[in-house]
Amino acid sequence: MNKDFEEINVEWSLVIRPKTSWFDWQIADIWRYRDLLMLFVRRDFVSAYKQTILGPLWYLIQPLLTTVMFIVVFDRVAQIPTDGAPPALFYLSGLVIWNYFSTCLTKTSVTFSANSGIFGKVYFPRLIMPISNIISALIGFGIQLMLLFVLLLYFYFFVGVQFSLNIYLLALPFLLLLVASLGLGFGIIISSLTTKYRDLANLIGFGTQLLMYATPVIYPLSFFEGKYRSLIMINPLTPIIEMFRFSILGVGEFQVSSLLYTIIFTIVSLFIGILIFNKIEKSFMDVV
Amino acid sequence: MSKVVIRVDNVGKKYRLGVIGTGRLKDDLNMWWAKARGKENPYSKVDSENPGSFDEKEFWALRDLSFEVKEGEVLGIIGKNGAGKSTLLKLLSRVTTPTTGEIKIKGRIASLLEVGTGFHPELTGRENIFLNGAILGMTKAEIRSKLDEIIAFSGVEVYVDTPVKRYSSGMYVRLAFAVAAHLEPEILIVDEVLAVGDADFQKKCIGKMGQVAKEGRTILFVSHNMGAVQALCSRAIMLQSGKLFYEGTTRDTIAKYSHMAFDGTKAMKIWPDPSIAPGNFSVKLLSVKVLDNLENVRNIFTDNEEFFIEMEFSVQNAGNSLTSNLQLFTEGGIFVLSSGNWASTTLNVDPYSNRTFGKGIFKSRMKFPAYFFNEGGYFINAIINREAMTPIVYVEEAVTFTIVDSGDMRKEYTDFMGGVVRPKLEWMTTQVNEYSLNTN
Numbered sequence: 119m120n121k122d123f124e125e126i127n128v129e130w131s132l133v134i135r136p137k138t139s140w141f142d143w144q145i146a147d148i149w150r151y152r153d154l155l156m157l158f159v160r161r162d163f164v165s166a167y168k169q170t171i172l173g174p175l176w177y178l179i180q181p182l183l184t185t186v187m188f189i190v191v192f193d194r195v196a197q198i199p200t201d202g203a204p205p206a207l208f209y210l211s212g213l214v215i216w217n218y219f220s221t222c223l224t225k226t227s228v229t230f231s232a233n234s235g236i237f238g239k240v241y242f243p244r245l246i247m248p249i250s251n252i253i254s255a256l257i258g259f260g261i262q263l264m265l266l267f268v269l270l271l272y273f274y275f276f277v278g279v280q281f282s283l284n285i286y287l288l289a290l291p292f293l294l295l296l297v298a299s300l301g302l303g304f305g306i307i308i309s310s311l312t313t314k315y316r317d318l319a320n321l322i323g324f325g326t327q328l329l330m331y332a333t334p335v336i337y338p339l340s341f342f343e344g345k346y347r348s349l350i351m352i353n354p355l356t357p358i359i360e361m362f363r364f365s366i367l368g369v370g371e372f373q374v375s376s377l378l379y380t381i382i383f384t385i386v387s388l389f390i391g392i393l394i395f396n397k398i399e400k401s402f403m404d405v406v
Numbered sequence: 407m408s409k410v411v412i413r414v415d416n417v418g419k420k421y422r423l424g425v426i427g428t429g430r431l432k433d434d435l436n437m438w439w440a441k442a443r444g445k446e447n448p449y450s451k452v453d454s455e456n457p458g459s460f461d462e463k464e465f466w467a468l469r470d471l472s473f474e475v476k477e478g479e480v481l482g483i484i485g486k487n488g489a490g491k492s493t494l495l496k497l498l499s500r501v502t503t504p505t506t507g508e509i510k511i512k513g514r515i516a517s518l519l520e521v522g523t524g525f526h527p528e529l530t531g532r533e534n535i536f537l538n539g540a541i542l543g544m545t546k547a548e549i550r551s552k553l554d555e556i557i558a559f560s561g562v563e564v565y566v567d568t569p570v571k572r573y574s575s576g577m578y579v580r581l582a583f584a585v586a587a588h589l590e591p592e593i594l595i596v597d598e599v600l601a602v603g604d605a606d607f608q609k610k611c612i613g614k615m616g617q618v619a620k621e622g623r624t625i626l627f628v629s630h631n632m633g634a635v636q637a638l639c640s641r642a643i644m645l646q647s648g649k650l651f652y653e654g655t656t657r658d659t660i661a662k663y664s665h666m667a668f669d670g671t672k673a674m675k676i677w678p679d680p681s682i683a684p685g686n687f688s689v690k691l692l693s694v695k696v697l698d699n700l701e702n703v704r705n706i707f708t709d710n711e712e713f714f715i716e717m718e719f720s721v722q723n724a725g726n727s728l729t730s731n732l733q734l735f736t737e738g739g740i741f742v743l744s745s746g747n748w749a750s751t752t753l754n755v756d757p758y759s760n761r762t763f764g765k766g767i768f769k770s771r772m773k774f775p776a777y778f779f780n781e782g783g784y785f786i787n788a789i790i791n792r793e794a795m796t797p798i799v800y801v802e803e804a805v806t807f808t809i810v811d812s813g814d815m816r817k818e819y820t821d822f823m824g825g826v827v828r829p830k831l832e833w834m835t836t837q838v839n840e841y842s843l844n845t846n
Contacts (some may be wrong), residue, residue: 129512130413130510130511130512131511131512131513131514132510132511132512132515133509133510133511134497134503134504134508134509134510134511135499135503135504135508135509136503136504136506136508138509151540151543153540153545153546154540154541155538156499156544157536157540158537159531160537161526161529161533161537164528164529164533165528168528168569176763182832236523236524236541237501238501239498239499239501239502239523240499240517240523240524240541240542241500241501313410313509374709395440397559400502400503401502401503403496403501403502404421404502
């Protein structure tokens with residue numbers, strides 16, 4: 119057997135070479151590690167329940183107290199209208215979507231700094247981490263959605279609010295996908311940038327807080343006219359929350375065009391996010 | 407003809423030193439602004455070669471490295487700290503990517519560094535087996551098929567559904583190791599340098615390695631322990647400054663390494679300036695010398711010569727009880743012996759054994775007899791103890807010397823003689839009986 123012949127017979131299972139392409143996304147690798155993805159989700163799920171006194175109750179307490187706070191401050195004191203919907207349902211429906219977004223964003227924005235230990239030791243497609251984060255965050259979302267429905271039933275049976283659930287609720291999975299992709303896209307952009315600029319991490323905390331006020335959580339889009347309205351329309355979350363509210367409470371406004379804008383915005387940010395993430399992923403261990 | 411399972415082809419890894427951004431967005435913007443205006447770099451290191459510049463220094467941790475590993479081979483990788491061993495392992499385990507060249511691998515590669523990676527304290531032993539196994543690249547189905555084996559191997563059966571935060575550290579390591587051990591990679595990487603943990607655990611790693619090697623799988627073994635490399639590896643490569651310095655049989659490579667790492671020129675060490683001499687305010691080491699029996703300083707001896715190690719030290723405050731002490735190492739780092747002038751450890755009577763010293767300058771001299779060393783390089787650590795126990799002077803590798811074979815002991819057997827010492831010892835052979843294999 120001569121050397122050339124042997125050469126041909128060897129089938130390399132892995133070739134490690136300098137990665138220069140921006141588009142080498144290794145989707146197949148992510149698929150191969152899907153078991154790991156689900157195990158990470160399971161880990162987040164289990165560890166969230168253990169070691170806390172109230173366990174999953176925290177998922178309920180936070181939106182409930184926030185809703186009460188909003189009712190006092192924005193409904194009673196500031197008297198911001200809620201498009202005729204009961205304030206409690208109005209705020210909570212906005213919060214449910216907002217909380218899911220902000221959890222996705224904050225969790226994925228620390229991908230590199232929170233996992234540098236494990237990333238430094240063993241290879242797996244790094245995108246597995248942030249993707250598992252947004253899936254884990256669905257748990258909290260589910261609990262809060264349930265709370266919203268319970269409150270809805272309460273208002274229907276005991277307060278006499280008109281039943282307003284409608285066919286648009288079927289769009290919820292799609293809306294969730296948009297929120298998750300948006301959170302993931304921005305989260306991994308931030309996590310990539312924080313590997314170089316640690317002080318950006320400080321921005322995330324109050325940045326998300328500020329962003330909430332630029333999102334129709336505590337006010338309806340119809341509250342604004344003119345240039346403020348178009349400013350709020352720039353926020354890709356606006357049509358999502360308005361549409362979600364419409365599907366549950368029958369109040370809110372959304373057009374196909376603004377939804378289309380959100381879709382395009384989401385795809386572009388996710389695309390840019392993955393590009394930067396992949397680039398940083400390769401050099402991350404050398405910078406830390 | 408066995409197949410090549412790893413081919414490293416012209417691999418280089420470049421790191422950037424110096425200014426890689428400041429780590430703060432504001433400062434980076436400032437820096438770019440200064441650069442744009444042609445000003446000095448406000449964040450360059452003051453002590454760098456040309457302060458104020460924007461130059462980045464490059465550092466090649468690996469350069470033009472090429473080698474092959476065949477199936478079933480146990481390859482030792484040796485080299486000094488900073489030679490590029492760890493970088494090579496990082497590349498092989500895909501933690502980082504090469505700057506140039508490519509590495510081709512056939513089969514699953516796993517490293518014993520990763521033991522316990524991703525263990526979560528809140529999860530049970532069983533859950534952690536799945537998580538850790540998946541991190542190491544196993545599928546759920548694979549883990550399930552080996553689950554019983556892993557649990558049995560770890561010896562934590564009773565506690566497998568208890569969160570691992572309640573485990574003792576020993577149980578924790580055993581469980582982690584059990585997962586790694588059942589990974590059954592075609593190629594195993596063992597980095598002894600980085601394998602922190604107790605001696606027991608290291609022994610386990612080495613033991614597992616031997617077993618894997620027997621199964622005919624490929625192993626890359628990185629170690630500073632030349633004894634272990636010699637015992638386990640069939641072939642070895644030596645890295646030096648990121649390049650392949652030598653490739654050959656384990657014995658040849660180790661010989662090359664020992665030779666490179668050893669500075670054989672230190673026949674004496676003198677501290678002319680007492681203010682920076684080792685010691686404290688009252689005791690200072692002045693010099694350490696290797697002397698032949700004519701009082702000449704030299705450090706190459708034949709094995710039939712006797713010679714001396716001499717320490718000179720000053721004592722400024724009277725009343726200290728001092729002991730001179732030496733440690734002997736081979737060039738490969740094997741600790742051969744330590745010796746001191748305590749009364750119970752000297753062959754003769756040293757008048758200063760176990761005594762308090764007055765003010766003055768003193769010399770302590772120890773004799774190495776002829777026919778004591780094997781050929782090779784050795785080095786000496788010089789120590790002065792107070793009250794027999796407390797070291798107040800400790801100088802590593804104070805002097806070195808080389809022993810050359812005189813041929814005196816080579817009149818019959820001329821091949822390689824192993825070991826670190828080669829003393830002439832007493833032998834006696836007698837006849838037990840006449841021509842009968844029955845010893846009763």
